[in-house]
Structure formats: structure tokens, C-alpha cells
Amino acid sequence: MGMAKAEKLSLESVEGKVYTLDSVREALIRQEDTIVFGLIERAKFPMNSHTYRGGEEIPGFAGSLAEFVVKNTEAVQAKVGRYNNPEENPFFPENLPPSLVPSYPFTQFLYPKAALVNINKSIWKFYFDELLPLFVASGDDGNYAQTAASDLSLLQAISRRIHYGKFVAEVKFRESAQQYEPLIRAEDKEGLMKLLTFESVEEMVRKRVERKAKVFGENVTLNNGDEKNVTYKVDPSVAANLYKNWIIPLTKDVQVEYLLHRLD
Numbered sequence: 001m002g003m004a005k006a007e008k009l010s011l012e013s014v015e016g017k018v019y020t021l022d023s024v025r026e027a028l029i030r031q032e033d034t035i036v037f038g039l040i041e042r043a044k045f046p047m048n049s050h051t052y053r054g055g056e057e058i059p060g061f062a063g064s065l066a067e068f069v070v071k072n073t074e075a076v077q078a079k080v081g082r083y084n085n086p087e088e089n090p091f092f093p094e095n096l097p098p099s100l101v102p103s104y105p106f107t108q109f110l111y112p113k114a115a116l117v118n119i120n121k122s123i124w125k126f127y128f129d130e131l132l133p134l135f136v137a138s139g140d141d142g143n144y145a146q147t148a149a150s151d152l153s154l155l156q157a158i159s160r161r162i163h164y165g166k167f168v169a170e171v172k173f174r175e176s177a178q179q180y181e182p183l184i185r186a187e188d189k190e191g192l193m194k195l196l197t198f199e200s201v202e203e204m205v206r207k208r209v210e211r212k213a214k215v216f217g218e219n220v221t222l223n224n225g226d227e228k229n230v231t232y233k234v235d236p237s238v239a240a241n242l243y244k245n246w247i248i249p250l251t252k253d254v255q256v257e258y259l260l261h262r263l264d
């Protein structure tokens with residue numbers, strides 16, 4: 001096509017995105033599906049710990065096979081514009097190549113100085129050290145590349161969900177700036193955490209995720225009538241605990257971090 005880098009797409013119709021508390025919560029609900037399917041897909045493979053070993057498993061590359069796949073896939077996706085979308089956050093932002101494609105006019109909703117929050121290092125750590133062993137069978141079937149690819153798509157889904165906290169925080173700030181501003185000025189993390197927390201919403205999220213893991217992950221047979229014979233591809237309590245122990249707390253950390261920079 002030979003388009004210059006700075007050139008804008010010619011668009012038939014641009015869907016300007018509107019962010020409200022309802023619309024961001026709707027987005028979080030839809031992302032639950034992606035995360036539950038991601039768990040189911042990763043559980044298809046055993047642990048395959050070769051995927052995670054460092055030390056020149058790949059000639060000339062010091063990291064693990066998973067790291068190699070994530071870094072290189074992110075680079076390819078960056079070239080075709082993935083990170084032009086403010087809802088996306090790379091795991092390896094260092095040395096990412098620029099986008100080669102015309103830019104889509106994404107709605108600029110976030111406050112630029114707060115938009116830079118990126119906690120993917122913590123996500124990477126809990127994912128490999130703590131989450132994987134909870135739902136993946138031990139063993140090795142040699143499918144390391146496929147395993148790394150399923151890790152990447154699940155990591156990206158979890159990361160997108162957690163960093164969506166920026167949008168949640170911006171909505172809440174705009175709705176009640178007069179309540180947030182003094183807490184931000186005082187750098188009162190605890191006060192901010194309290195103000196942005198809705199216990200009853202969190203409980204609904206955990207219950208719905210557990211139910212989705214049951215519905216999406218049921219091993220379907222033709223004589224399924226008998227409830228007690230039902231088995232699941234991923235233990236539904238693992239999905240609920242992923243939300244309880246990591247996804248919700250980290251989404252809240254992102255909100256607090258974002259808000260602390262909201263008046264910079």
C-alpha cells in the first residue's frame with residue numbers, strides 16, 4: 001500500500017468509545033469470558049516446564065522459551081498497531097518497534113500522566129510462579145511452542161483486564177472529583193482504596209466467574225443428565241480464586257496508582 005507512517009486511516013465510520021461506569025463494567029464482564037477460555041486452553045497442555053527454563057535454551061537468547069515467544073510476538077503485534085490502543089499494555093515495553101500501520105483514532109479518555117501505569121512485571125510473576133501450578137497437570141508432552149502461545153494469550157487477557165483499572169479509575173474520578181482530589185493530594189492510598197471499593201460488586205464478579213468456569217468448562221457428554229457425573233476442564237474454584245487473590249486486588253492497585261498521578 002505504501003502508506004506513510006503518519007498517515008491516518010480513511011474510515012467509513014469511527015466508533016467513538018464512551019466510557020461510563022456501566023460500560024467499563026460491561027467490558028470487564030466480557031473479558032471474564034476470554035480469561036476463562038484462556039484457562040481452559042492452557043489446561044489442555046501439561047506444565048511443560050521446558051517452556052519456562054532460562055539459560056540459552058534458545059541460542060543467543062538468555063531468557064526462557066516463553067519469554068522469547070512473548071517478546072517476539074509483542075514486537076510483531078506492535079508493528080501492526082496493537083499498542084496504539086490505550087487498553088493494551090506490553091510485557092516488554094523496552095525496545096518495542098514502532099507501529100508501521102496508519103493509526104486508528106482511539107478515544108483518548110485517560111489522563112496522559114497517569115496512563116503510563118504498567119504492572120505487567122507483577123502479573124508475569126504471579127502467573128508463572130503461583131497460578132500455573134494451581135490448574136495445570138504436571139508432565140511434559142513436548143508442545144512447548146503451543147504452550148507458550150496459550151500462555152501469551154491468557155497473559156494478555158489478564159493484563160488487559162487488570163489495566164482496565166485505569167479506565168475504571170478515570171470514570172470514578174470524573175464522577176466524584178471532589179471526593180477523590182483531597183485523597184490524591186494527601187497521597188492517601190488507603191483512603192483511595194476504600195473509596196473505589198464496592199464489596200458487593202466484587203462478590204458478584206467472583207460468583208459469576210465461577211459459574212462461567214462451570215458452564216464454559218463442562219466436559220460435555222451425551223448422557224450428562226446426571227449432575228454428579230459432571231466434570232470440568234478447569235476447577236471452577238481456581239477461576240474464582242484467580243479473581244479473588246490476584247485479578248481484583250491488582251485491578252484495584254492499578255486504580256490507586258492511576259489516581260495518585262491524576263493531578264500531576
Ligand SMILES: O=C(O)C(=O)C[C@]1(C(=O)O)C=C[C@@H](O)C=C1
Nearest residue numbers: 168197198199201202205248251
Ligand atoms: O467495578 C468496579 O467498580 C471496579 O472497580 C472493578 C472491581 C473489579 O476488579 O472487579 C474492583 C474494585 C471494586 O471493589 C469492584 C470491582
